[in-house]
Amino acid sequence: KKVMLSGIQPSGDLHLGNYLGAIKNWGARAEEFDCYYFMADMHTITVRQTPADLRRRTLTQLAQYIACGLDPEKNTLFIQSHIPAHAELGWVLNCYTMFGELSRMTQFKDKSAKHADNINGGLFTYPALMAADILLYQPDFVPVGNDQKQHVELTRNVAQRFNNIYGDVFKVPEPYIPKTGARIMSLNAPDSKMSKSIPEGCVFLMEKPEDIQRKFKRAITDSDTERCVRFDPENKPGVSNLMSIYSAVTGKTMEEIEAEFDGQGYGAFKPAVGEAVIECLRPIREETERILKDKAYLESVYKAGAEKASYVANKTLRKVYKKVGFVAK
Ligand code: TYM
Numbered sequence: 001k002k003v004m005l006s007g008i009q010p011s012g013d014l015h016l017g018n019y020l021g022a023i024k025n026w027g028a029r030a031e032e033f034d035c036y037y038f039m040a041d042m043h044t045i046t047v048r049q050t051p052a053d054l055r056r057r058t059l060t061q062l063a064q065y066i067a068c069g070l071d072p073e074k075n076t077l078f079i080q081s082h083i084p085a086h087a088e089l090g091w092v093l094n095c096y097t098m099f100g101e102l103s104r105m106t107q108f109k110d111k112s113a114k115h116a117d118n119i120n121g122g123l124f125t126y127p128a129l130m131a132a133d134i135l136l137y138q139p140d141f142v143p144v145g146n147d148q149k150q151h152v153e154l155t156r157n158v159a160q161r162f163n164n165i166y167g168d169v170f171k172v173p174e175p176y177i178p179k180t181g182a183r184i185m186s187l188n189a190p191d192s193k194m195s196k197s198i199p200e201g202c203v204f205l206m207e208k209p210e211d212i213q214r215k216f217k218r219a220i221t222d223s224d225t226e227r228c229v230r231f232d233p234e235n236k237p238g239v240s241n242l243m244s245i246y247s248a249v250t251g252k253t254m255e256e257i258e259a260e261f262d263g264q265g266y267g268a269f270k271p272a273v274g275e276a277v278i279e280c281l282r283p284i285r286e287e288t289e290r291i292l293k294d295k296a297y298l299e300s301v302y303k304a305g306a307e308k309a310s311y312v313a314n315k316t317l318r319k320v321y322k323k324v325g326f327v328a329k
Helices: 016-026 051-067 085-094 099-103 106-114 121-135 146-166 209-217 237-250 254-260 266-292 295-324
Strands: 002-008 033-039 075-079 141-143 174-176 189-193
Touching: 002 016, 002 121, 016 141, 016 237, 016 266, 033 051, 033 295, 051 075, 051 266, 051 295, 075 295, 085 121, 085 295, 099 121, 106 121, 106 146, 121 146, 141 146, 146 174, 146 295, 189 237, 209 266, 237 254, 237 266, 266 295
Parallel strands: 002 033, 002 141, 033 075, 141 174
Antiparallel strands: none
């Protein structure tokens, strides 16, 4: 079986961008792939976190993974910090990742601009830890949204560099990016990607339906004069973003959507998108709330996940330690 792996930082509540760009694409693929999905808690402390919130969000995120259809019997679901091999391989890969490469990462540039008072070493070297997260499990595919593509490319370069020196140690993974939903934009600022840092333009998975609908009704459409629903990301970024969301949640093509709203203004279109999103998220929210009540179940899931993940991760780590010349314990 081919292997798939991905993770999300529990640095904020999960939003529609995370769902459509990543989790939806992880999907119920466990029959086809060996799947590893984790909470990237170690990455979140590159930015200051409130400890109690981080703990709560990590467990909520696990419940949401399950609610999104990732059956823990068939997928390995784990918490990154439970597997010491991530930090250990992360250190090794730091020594095979170049300063120049890290300096080119756009996420570093964005985050260091946003958190100018805390540009710490971890924020800079974070992609080496992400490379470790990935390479430990020898995945074929890494399903992520567009903004993580650069980090997966860096991971490929680091893996190839290491393999060139030591022989075939790592599988060189491919990014696996969805056709629609790979880059969901903010509802009230269609030139920025949807993210928790602009809450008014961001739809959270656990949000109340009336709040979701309010955000869609207020979504920025375009100031062009034609006022018709037509896919044209260049000239109509707001409408095109709403169309991408509608397409991703309903499975309809852009042509079908254009036909559906032909002759109608944005006034009919925006609430229709809101309604479709609400219906898509409703079962996820309800199931998450149900699962969150059972703390013992969640604990059993992450413990079993850590055990399975450790086994695979440690195998890769031992190989790496041997290759670089560390004495075996
Ligand atoms: P993170 O936590 O920022 O985002 C998690 C996933 O959600 C996707 N995403 C989006 N997709 C479409 N539109 C958006 N507006 C949007 N916003 C976020 C991201 O592309 C990502 O797939 N470094 C990673 C986490 C990570 C990881 C890994 C991922 C750590 N180790 C190993 C894969 C493999 C991150 O910060 O993603």
